[in-house]
Amino acid sequence: MLEFLKVNVEDLEEYMKVKIDAFSEDVRVYGFGPTGYDEMDKLREAIKKFPIYKMVLDGKIVGGMSCFNQGNGEFWLGGIYIDSAHQNMGIGAKAIRFLEQEFHEAKVWRLDTPYKNYRNHHFYEKMGYVKIGETEPRKDKGGFYLYLYEKKM
Known part of the structure; x- marks a missing residue:
């Protein structure tokens, strides 16, 4: 059974392991992951301020997600991640529908997602998101940039 539950302090170690695993492909491709994705102190502070959820499958954390209310009905999907062993099982689509x-x-x-993450592009477009732009390439990150997506409800 798949559940979406708010992360609590007791979950942090297991949650962080899943998050690091989920972003390991980005680290391999780009040489780095999202800013602060592997910093326990940042996660500890974030769960006090924002809705951060764990994806629990049969009692085990297999992924997570966060979002931010930007006001006026505008929300930012701050991240959605599933460990490598549980990808391509429909969990991400269920997570989007849950949010x-x-x-x-x-x-x-x-939301934003890395420019070379073709699987993410396909996934978000399948879920109804439309690419609306790109960030400026970052010289300090070897030209890395992000695609920007939007979904109107």
């Missing part, structure tokens, strides 16, 4: 139901007041969802 859309949980935050039914959202009129617009936005």
Whole structure:
């Protein structure tokens, strides 16, 4: 059984292991992961401020996600990640649907994802997101940039 539950302090170690595993492909491709993705102190502070969820399958944390209410019905999907052993099982699609139901007041969802992460592009587009732009390439990160996506509800 798959459940989406808020992360608590007792979950942090297991949650962090899953998050690091989920972003290992980005680290391999780009040489780094999202800013602060592997910093326990940042996660500890974030769970006090924002809705951060764990994806629990048969009692085991297999992924996580966060979102931010930016006001005026605009929400930012801060991250969605599933450990490598549980990808391509439909968990991500269920997670997106969960967030859309949980935050039914959202009129617009936005997110960003790395430019070479073709699997993410396909996934978000399948879920109804449309590419609306790109960030400027970062010279300090070897030209790395992000695609920006949006979904109007």
